Amino acid sequence: xxxxxxxxxxxxxxxxxxxxxxxxxxxxxxxxxxxxxxxxxxxxxxxxxxxxxxxxxxxxxxxxxxxxxxxxxxxxxxxxx
Amino acid sequence: xxxxxxxxxxxxxxxxxxxxxxxxxxxxxxxxxxxxxxxxxxxxxxxxxxxxxxxxxxxxxxxxxxxxxxxxxxxxxxxxxxxxxxxxxxxxxxxxxxxxxxxxxxxxxxxxxxxxx
Amino acid sequence: xxxxxxxxxxxxxxxxxxxxxxxxxxxxxxxxxxxxxxxxxxxxxxxxxxxxxxxxxxxxxxxxxxxxxxxxxxxxxxxxxxxxxxxxxxxxxxxxxxxxxxxxxxxxxxxxxxxxxxxxxxxxxxxxxxx
Numbered sequence: 364x365x366x367x368x369x370x371x372x373x374x375x376x377x378x379x380x381x382x383x384x385x386x387x388x389x390x391x392x393x394x395x396x397x398x399x400x401x402x403x404x405x406x407x408x409x410x411x412x413x414x415x416x417x418x419x420x421x422x423x424x425x426x427x428x429x430x431x432x433x434x435x436x437x438x439x440x441x442x443x444x
Numbered sequence: 445x446x447x448x449x450x451x452x453x454x455x456x457x458x459x460x461x462x463x464x465x466x467x468x469x470x471x472x473x474x475x476x477x478x479x480x481x482x483x484x485x486x487x488x489x490x491x492x493x494x495x496x497x498x499x500x501x502x503x504x505x506x507x508x509x510x511x512x513x514x515x516x517x518x519x520x521x522x523x524x525x526x527x528x529x530x531x532x533x534x535x536x537x538x539x540x541x542x543x544x545x546x547x548x549x550x551x552x553x554x555x556x557x558x559x560x561x
Numbered sequence: 562x563x564x565x566x567x568x569x570x571x572x573x574x575x576x577x578x579x580x581x582x583x584x585x586x587x588x589x590x591x592x593x594x595x596x597x598x599x600x601x602x603x604x605x606x607x608x609x610x611x612x613x614x615x616x617x618x619x620x621x622x623x624x625x626x627x628x629x630x631x632x633x634x635x636x637x638x639x640x641x642x643x644x645x646x647x648x649x650x651x652x653x654x655x656x657x658x659x660x661x662x663x664x665x666x667x668x669x670x671x672x673x674x675x676x677x678x679x680x681x682x683x684x685x686x687x688x689x690x691x692x
Contacts, residue, residue, distance in 0.1 A: 374488040374502035375536065376481065377552055397505050409507055417554060419504050419535050432552035449642070449672030456640050459622055459631065497645045510647045 365442060367392035370408055370422040373399050377433035381421040384435050388444065451494060457486040460499060460518075464539075468519050473528075473539040476547045485538045489518055503536035530558040566682050566689035572599070573686070580623075582614040586692055590679060593634050595621055599681045600634045601690045607632070607639050607674035630673045642673040 367385065371378035373396045385392045397408055397420065412418060415429055423430045425441040461475070468474065476482050488502035500506060501516040515523040521534055528534050532541040533550045540547050567585050575581050575594040582591050582604050589604035591614045602623070606613055611627035618624075623632045628643030653661060680691040 372503060372505070374492060376484055376488075377503060377536070405505075405508075409505065412505065416556070419554060431554040432557075434551065434553075449639070449674060451641065452638065455633065455638055459633065459640050462620060462622065493641055497643060 365390070366424075366426055368424045369394040370412075370420060371396050372420045375420055378421040380433050380435075381423060381438075384438055388442075390442065451490065453487060453490050456490045456493070457483070460486055460489060464519050468521060468539050469542075471519075471521050471525075472542055473519075473521060473534070474542045474544075476533070476537055476540050477545065478537075478547050481537055481547070485536055501534075501536050527555045527558065530555075564691070566680075566684075566691045568684075569601075569688045569690050571686060572683060572688055575599075575688075578618055580614040580616075580618055582612060585690060588692060590690060592681070592688055592690070593618055593623065595634065599683060599688050601679035601681045601688075602632070602634055602637055603677040605676075606630060607676045608643055609671060613676075632676055634678070637676040637678040639673045639675045643668070643671075 367390065369378075369381060369385075369392055371381065371394050382394060395404065395408065397405060400408070412422065417429075417431050419431060421431070421433060423438065425438065428441050430437050430441065465475065485502055489499040492502060493499040496506070499518050500513070501518055501520055504516040504520075506513055506516070519534070519539060521528055521539065524535070529541075531550060531553055532544055533539065533547065533552075535552070537547060537550070537552070540550065544550065569583050569585060569590070569592060570581060575592060577594050577596055580591050580593045582589065584590070590601050591604045593600045593602065595618070600621075602613065604612055604614065606625040606627065608625065608628055608630045611625050613623055613625055613632075616624050616626040618634070621633055621635050622640070623634050625631070628646075630642055631640045632638065633640060648661065652658065682689040682691070
């Protein structure tokens with residue numbers, strides 16, 4: 364069972380497309396809209412982005428693989444579909 | 445704005461378009477030819493400006509640190525020049541290189557994944 | 562509104578892109594020259610009354626010098642509110658800190674209203690404004 368966590372922004376169309384990708388392929392995933400989150404959550408995600416050397420959304424974690432930016436081919440590859 | 449101090453989104457989009465065009469054209473960029481995307485992103489920026497007083501990029505995180513946040517004020521091209529020149533677009537896709545005709549073909553790649561020739 | 566157009570200033574007193582504040586019959590007005598077309602607006606910013614002729618005019622858009630609210634001079638519409646100031650990371654002395662905090666709370670309640678515009682007419686090289 365794949366574990367998928369996605370960090371997104373409510374204002375970002377690419378984040379929307381990312382969520383749609385998983386929905387359309389009927390793959391369950393968890394997402395957090397960074398901009399709608401409380402301060403402790405924002406700080407935690409912020410630290411994670413910094414640790415990964417990244418400063419943009421969508422930020423997709425499929426098991427241990429991190430994919431930044433809307434990259435549907437890479438999602439498919441990571442999921443083996 | 446109406447008397448209630450609420451901004452008219454279309455009016456604000458129009459003025460942002462005016463200001464941004466003058467800034468990005470000398471940098472070799474233009475608004476994306478995808479009008480739906482352009483309108484959507486400009487609307488998000490008006491919303492962000494309403495929330496924070498500044499039109500930030502709709503696709504990058506606010507760190508609540510002025511020095512970092514200034515780097516994602518639209519148009520943020522000067523702060524990400526090499527990256528955006530490499531992918532021929534800015535991160536959210538509001539702007540693309542002036543010669544781009546099909547913005548859908550431009551992948552959204554982070555700096556680490558861009559092939560540098 | 563009366564039908565009277567009142568003579569304000571000579572047209573060549575304002576270069577294209579420029580602005581000038583005048584007072585006519587007790588009304589404070591700023592006249593703007595946008596590529597040879599003259600617009601007249603109320604002088605005081607719809608946010609906190611700063612003098613708009615001290616701001617910047619770009620095309621039909623005027624930016625207030627105090628907090629950068631922006632207006633469309635053709636219809637007076639307020640397009641954006643104040644831009645938040647940055648006072649840095651230094652912790653201010655207690656009294657100043659409390660003052661800034663209070664000002665911050667009050668300013669959150671301040672709206673940016675659209676501004677009044679006035680009809681203009683060019684006659685014999687003079688800008689006239691209808692009051």
